[in-house]
Amino acid sequence: MKTTQYLIAGFGGQGILFAGKFLAYKGLIDGANVSWLPSYGPEMRGGTASCSVIISDIPVGSPIVSKPDVLIAMNLPSLDRYEDSVVPGGTIYVDSTLIDRKVKRADVNVFYIPATQMASDNNIPTLANMIIMGKVLKENGEFDDKEAVDAALKKVISARHIDMLETNLSAMILGKNYKEN
Amino acid sequence: MADKVLMKGNEAIAEAAIIAGCRHYFGYPITPQTEIAAYMAKRMPKIGGVFLQAESEIAAINMVYGVSSTGKRVMTSSSSPGISLKGEGLSYLAGADLPALVINVQRGGPGLGGIQPSQSDYFQATKGGAHGDFHMIVLAPASVQEMAELTVKGFELADKYRMTSMILADGTMGQMMEPVSLDIPVEKSIEKPWAVTGTKMQRKHNIINSLFLKPEILEKTNYDRYQRYETIKQNEVRYEDYLMEDAEICIVAFGIAARVSKNAINEARKKGIKAGMIRPITLWPFPEKQIAKAAEKAKTFISVELSMGQMIEDIKLAVNGKADVTLCNRTGGMIPSPEQVLAAIEAAAEKGGNN
Numbered sequence: 001m002k003t004t005q006y007l008i009a010g011f012g013g014q015g016i017l018f019a020g021k022f023l024a025y026k027g028l029i030d031g032a033n034v035s036w037l038p039s040y041g042p043e044m045r046g047g048t049a050s051c052s053v054i055i056s057d058i059p060v061g062s063p064i065v066s067k068p069d070v071l072i073a074m075n076l077p078s079l080d081r082y083e084d085s086v087v088p089g090g091t092i093y094v095d096s097t098l099i100d101r102k103v104k105r106a107d108v109n110v111f112y113i114p115a116t117q118m119a120s121d122n123n124i125p126t127l128a129n130m131i132i133m134g135k136v137l138k139e140n141g142e143f144d145d146k147e148a149v150d151a152a153l154k155k156v157i158s159a160r161h162i163d164m165l166e167t168n169l170s171a172m173i174l175g176k177n178y179k180e181n
Numbered sequence: 182m183a184d185k186v187l188m189k190g191n192e193a194i195a196e197a198a199i200i201a202g203c204r205h206y207f208g209y210p211i212t213p214q215t216e217i218a219a220y221m222a223k224r225m226p227k228i229g230g231v232f233l234q235a236e237s238e239i240a241a242i243n244m245v246y247g248v249s250s251t252g253k254r255v256m257t258s259s260s261s262p263g264i265s266l267k268g269e270g271l272s273y274l275a276g277a278d279l280p281a282l283v284i285n286v287q288r289g290g291p292g293l294g295g296i297q298p299s300q301s302d303y304f305q306a307t308k309g310g311a312h313g314d315f316h317m318i319v320l321a322p323a324s325v326q327e328m329a330e331l332t333v334k335g336f337e338l339a340d341k342y343r344m345t346s347m348i349l350a351d352g353t354m355g356q357m358m359e360p361v362s363l364d365i366p367v368e369k370s371i372e373k374p375w376a377v378t379g380t381k382m383q384r385k386h387n388i389i390n391s392l393f394l395k396p397e398i399l400e401k402t403n404y405d406r407y408q409r410y411e412t413i414k415q416n417e418v419r420y421e422d423y424l425m426e427d428a429e430i431c432i433v434a435f436g437i438a439a440r441v442s443k444n445a446i447n448e449a450r451k452k453g454i455k456a457g458m459i460r461p462i463t464l465w466p467f468p469e470k471q472i473a474k475a476a477e478k479a480k481t482f483i484s485v486e487l488s489m490g491q492m493i494e495d496i497k498l499a500v501n502g503k504a505d506v507t508l509c510n511r512t513g514g515m516i517p518s519p520e521q522v523l524a525a526i527e528a529a530a531e532k533g534g535n536n
Contacts (some may be wrong), residue, residue, distance in 0.1 A: 021187070021358070024358060025187060027278040028185065028360050029186060033360075034187070034359065034360060035357055035358070035359050036187065036357060036358040036359070037353065037356065037357040037358075038356055038357075039354050040212065040213055040352070060359070060440075061439045061440050061441070061444040061447070061519075062437075062441040062443070062444050062519060063353065063357050063437075063440065064353070064441070064516060064518075066267070066518055066519075119394055151411075155187070
């Protein structure tokens with residue numbers, strides 16, 4: 001029995017909800033029970049955006065993630081706000097371009113990825129979210145099944161923007177191959 | 182799960198309405214249900230249906246009255262303050278015995294309140310919704326799948342009993358995405374001999390009206406309507422039992438509160454506390470018999486609500502003094518945490534109840 005609760009948080013416009021949707025679809029394709037719950041309302045419009053994603057072997061109870069197993073923090077206010085809520089032994093992914101401090105907790109796994117800088121260097125400035133997703137999937141051991149990754153991407157990228165599929169995939173591979181110094 | 186798609190609850194309602202044969206939607210935008218209108222705006226023109234953004238909620242509900250008079254399946258949707266504006270129309274629909282589906286994706290109140298999830302329109306939905314002697318069938322989904330299925334069911338029940346069905350959801354249910362299967366059976370062939378469809382000189386004309394100036398006649402229409410309500414109470418109660426076989430502590434919760442409570446019950450069970458849940462799916466008719474029966478065994482009932490405690494009154498009526506009834510709540514757009522519900526269960530277990 002396995003349930004993973006993700007909390008993804010950052011600025012509005014960083015693709016927080018999109019990244020969450022990708023994770024949820026990936027779970028659905030893998031045959032899991034999933035839920036996706038966005039923050040909605042004024043904070044979406046320029047302030048902080050967050051999104052709860054649950055992937056589970058059993059039917060999902062509450063869709064609200066208050067104690068994440070995995071926190072993906074894409075800006076400093078998000079790390080400040082949610083760091084303490086992560087379960088002991090959980091994992092925090094940090095966009096280290098935008099967050100200039102280290103995680104204070106000693107009882108969690110932490111990955112620092114300069115995702116915003118990498119996105120900008122590779123001329124895909126809007127895809128820092130998917131660079132981090134690539135790292136998350138690699139750490140989950142989920143990148144081995146590339147077909148499922150492709151299929152999940154196809155589900156979240158609307159038909160109108162299907163030409164962005166390869167770009168998203170390349171962003172994810174950047175994240176997958178990133179090695180911390 | 183290949184046939185399942187991820188959809189927001191609001192979108193699932195809109196698509197399910199189309200599946201149910203609804204080709205007329207009238208609404209006015211309000212958070213957190215605007216995706217319903219947005220979805221209808223995209224889909225309706227492609228299938229020969231009507232999407233109309235009315236000048237106000239009041240206009241929209243009166244357009245619903247008009248279309249329903251012709252026997253067509255018709256829907257409007259809003260959120261708490263907008264539903265209050267529709268009140269007059271809801272009463273007129275009841276007075277004219279017209280079927281309709283009305284969606285309320287609740288937000289915190291009173292007044293303009295906030296935009297975060299709430300269940301504080303329970304009284305309004307289950308006790309009538311506006312002036313006069315009447316009820317609506319009130320359906321409370323607790324998943325995106327149920328948002329879709331109860332939308333279809335809502336149309337069927339509305340047609341069958343000639344009254345308004347209301348989906349009483351909340352901001353969480355509207356905004357969350359879950360896998361949903363839209364392969365939902367639909368009963369479309371409900372005869373409507375009362376509809377105004379043109380007599381073609383073949384029959385007496387039908388009249389749709391809610392004005393009865395002779396009190397003897399108005400009284401009789403009310404008695405007739407309440408007789409129908411009795412049939413509904415007999416036949417249409419829906420609920421879910423969760424771990425109730427041996428439950429000593431019975432949570433009663435609907436919608437998002439039921440989802441949160443399930444987590445808490447699972448934790449309580451791990452600690453050896455015999456907790457279970459009755460989740461009303463119909464809030465009117467309320468599963469009063471099922472709760473009364475559970476009160477023969479359970480020592481404490483806990484009403485978990487996103488309000489100051491509204492459904493708790495119906496639980497107390499059903500329990501009828503046989504067990505303790507307590508409240509575990511948040512309000513104003515806040516949601517109880519599983520930990521809060523677990524604490525309420527543990528407190529009840531410690532106290533032991535009066536059974």
